[in-house]
Amino acid sequence: MQTLAVMVTTPPHSNLTTTAIDYIECAIQKGIKVIGVFFYQDGVLNASSYLSLPNDEYQSIKQWQRLNKEYDLPLHICVTAGEKRGLTDEIDDQTGKKTQTNINDAFILSGLGELVELSSKADRVVQL
Amino acid sequence: MILTYLGEKIGTDKQGYLLDFKQWNEELADLIAQNDQFELTSAHWEVIHFVRSFYLQYNTSPAIRALTKAMKAEFGEEKASSRYLYRLFPEGPAKQATKYAGLPKPARCI
Amino acid sequence: MINKKQSIAILNSTAPFASTNGKDALDLALIFGSYEQNTSLFFQGDGVYQLVKKQSPDKISTKDYLKTFAAFEFYDIKHIYVCAASLDQRALSDDFHIDNVTVLTTSEFSKELHARKIILRF
Amino acid sequence: MTILHLIRSSAFSSNDLKQCISNIEHYDNVVLLDDGCYNINHPLMKQLQDKSSMINLYIVKDHAQARAVNFDDISKEVLNSITMTELVALTFSNDSVVTWQ
Numbered sequence: 001m002q003t004l005a006v007m008v009t010t011p012p013h014s015n016l017t018t019t020a021i022d023y024i025e026c027a028i029q030k031g032i033k034v035i036g037v038f039f040y041q042d043g044v045l046n047a048s049s050y051l052s053l054p055n056d057e058y059q060s061i062k063q064w065q066r067l068n069k070e071y072d073l074p075l076h077i078c079v080t081a082g083e084k085r086g087l088t089d090e091i092d093d094q095t096g097k098k099t100q101t102n103i104n105d106a107f108i109l110s111g112l113g114e115l116v117e118l119s120s121k122a123d124r125v126v127q128l
Numbered sequence: 129m130i131l132t133y134l135g136e137k138i139g140t141d142k143q144g145y146l147l148d149f150k151q152w153n154e155e156l157a158d159l160i161a162q163n164d165q166f167e168l169t170s171a172h173w174e175v176i177h178f179v180r181s182f183y184l185q186y187n188t189s190p191a192i193r194a195l196t197k198a199m200k201a202e203f204g205e206e207k208a209s210s211r212y213l214y215r216l217f218p219e220g221p222a223k224q225a226t227k228y229a230g231l232p233k234p235a236r237c238i
Numbered sequence: 239m240i241n242k243k244q245s246i247a248i249l250n251s252t253a254p255f256a257s258t259n260g261k262d263a264l265d266l267a268l269i270f271g272s273y274e275q276n277t278s279l280f281f282q283g284d285g286v287y288q289l290v291k292k293q294s295p296d297k298i299s300t301k302d303y304l305k306t307f308a309a310f311e312f313y314d315i316k317h318i319y320v321c322a323a324s325l326d327q328r329a330l331s332d333d334f335h336i337d338n339v340t341v342l343t344t345s346e347f348s349k350e351l352h353a354r355k356i357i358l359r360f
Numbered sequence: 361m362t363i364l365h366l367i368r369s370s371a372f373s374s375n376d377l378k379q380c381i382s383n384i385e386h387y388d389n390v391v392l393l394d395d396g397c398y399n400i401n402h403p404l405m406k407q408l409q410d411k412s413s414m415i416n417l418y419i420v421k422d423h424a425q426a427r428a429v430n431f432d433d434i435s436k437e438v439l440n441s442i443t444m445t446e447l448v449a450l451t452f453s454n455d456s457v458v459t460w461q
Contacts, residue, residue: 002452007358016368016461019394019423026444032452041262080235080265112269120244120275124451125356127459128366187305193272194312235265249458251379283379323382348383352361357458 003033005122007115008043012051012060017043020128021063028071035122036074038115039107044077044085047107061104068106076110076118077103131159145226145233149183152230161228168228172216178202179221180229189226189234245276247354250285254304255295260288261303263360268306271313278317279310280351286324289334307336321347362387364454367396368461371404376460381407383458386414389450391442393420394461397429412438420447 004027010016051061067073089098119125131138133156139147161168182190192210200208217224222234248267252259270277295302318339332341371377421441
């Protein structure tokens with residue numbers, strides 16, 4: 001099976017992100033294994049749990065959540081790019097566990113090493 | 129977190145890293161280490177000074193692999209191994225040595 | 239974990255300070271290099287401004303990440319290529335702030351880029 | 361080794377198309393998508409069309425139609441319109457992908 005990794009650098013309100021979502025979904029439906037999406041630069045903003053897009057506009061966040069749920073698509077956000085943009089996790093004082101306070105559950109905080117790993121495994125890497 | 133050194137207040141971040149790397153000196157490094165209940169030996173100092181001069185030259189704290197590669201030229205094979213460095217700094221040489229060298233905490237993803 | 243080595247091109251097309259592209263590309267290059275991937279840096283278009291000597295980012299309160307370029311040897315960055323035509327168009331010489339930069343003609347530059355498995359552009 | 365070039369910006373406002381053209385080799389594939397569709401009427405388009413014997417040139421149909429970009433006058437031998445699914449196929453029929461955005 002052909003494998004694909006995608007790097008997304010555009011924010012949730014951009015139509016370029018819509019293109020990325022379309023592309024990924026077409027790939028999955030074509031039987032290509034999308035092994036992960038890595039969000040870098042402004043792409044990490046897609047993961048904010050505080051996103052609120054007007055109802056009559058394209059709901060990129062709902063699409064990411066759907067892709068994650070329906071196809072088990074891993075959505076990695078670069079932790080450093082996230083922290084620079086106010087997205088982070090915290091250690092819960094009571095439980096000692098990490099909580100992704102303002103990051104949508106569909107996304108995982110990852111290091112850049114994750115991108116290296118995806119790149120080493122995927123047949124193709126596409127930056128969108 | 130605020131350290132008091134010679135009656136002066138020195139700012140650090142949540143994890144105890146200096147906010148301004150220029151304020152660093154060896155006594156301050158000792159003070160930061162004491163707060164962590166960590167004792168600095170001459171072997172530690174060798175690495176701390178090396179990491180600091182790497183930062184001053186290249187404006188970045190070296191990741192472990194780059195650190196060992198750079199140390200090899202100066203200290204030889206034995207001290208330039210990640211095993212040796214982890215023995216000295218069990219929490220990770222990149223994370224811990226930079227702290228006592230007064231440098232910013234390395235980016236989490238590196 | 240990392241099961242194979244890939245040849246990676248990081249193509250820099252943006253001037254160093256107005257956007258974070260240069261710094262973000264550098265972070266990628268360092269991490270790919272640290273994981274022993276076969277990593278090369280390409281500079282073309284306004285990206286060549288990242289190699290110009292004697293810049294003073296401190297004057298505009300910007301961290302001088304260009305200084306980190308001198309540490310490439312410790313990160314196993316294999317090749318640094320720059321496009322000669324891009325230098326010419328901008329009246330720049332091949333006197334860079336780091337050594338070991340290979341200046342290539344447009345067609346050599348394109349051929350090197352074509353020899354890489356993964357190309358990321360900033 | 362062939363490259364799939366994704367042109368996502370208009371050459372009326374960015375240098376990306378020009379830079380892309382300098383990195384095109386025989387058998388490469390070039391796709392106009394997003395604002396890259398506007399390049400249909402850019403002077404640089406001629407350079408791409410001149411290369412049409414050595415490369416394949418495509419435009420993502422929905423992206424062009426969304427922008428009222430009309431490519432009917434251009435011969436199918438020079439420019440093919442494709443769907444997103446066909447773009448995915450091109451990703452795998454080339455050795456690598458560069459995004460010019």
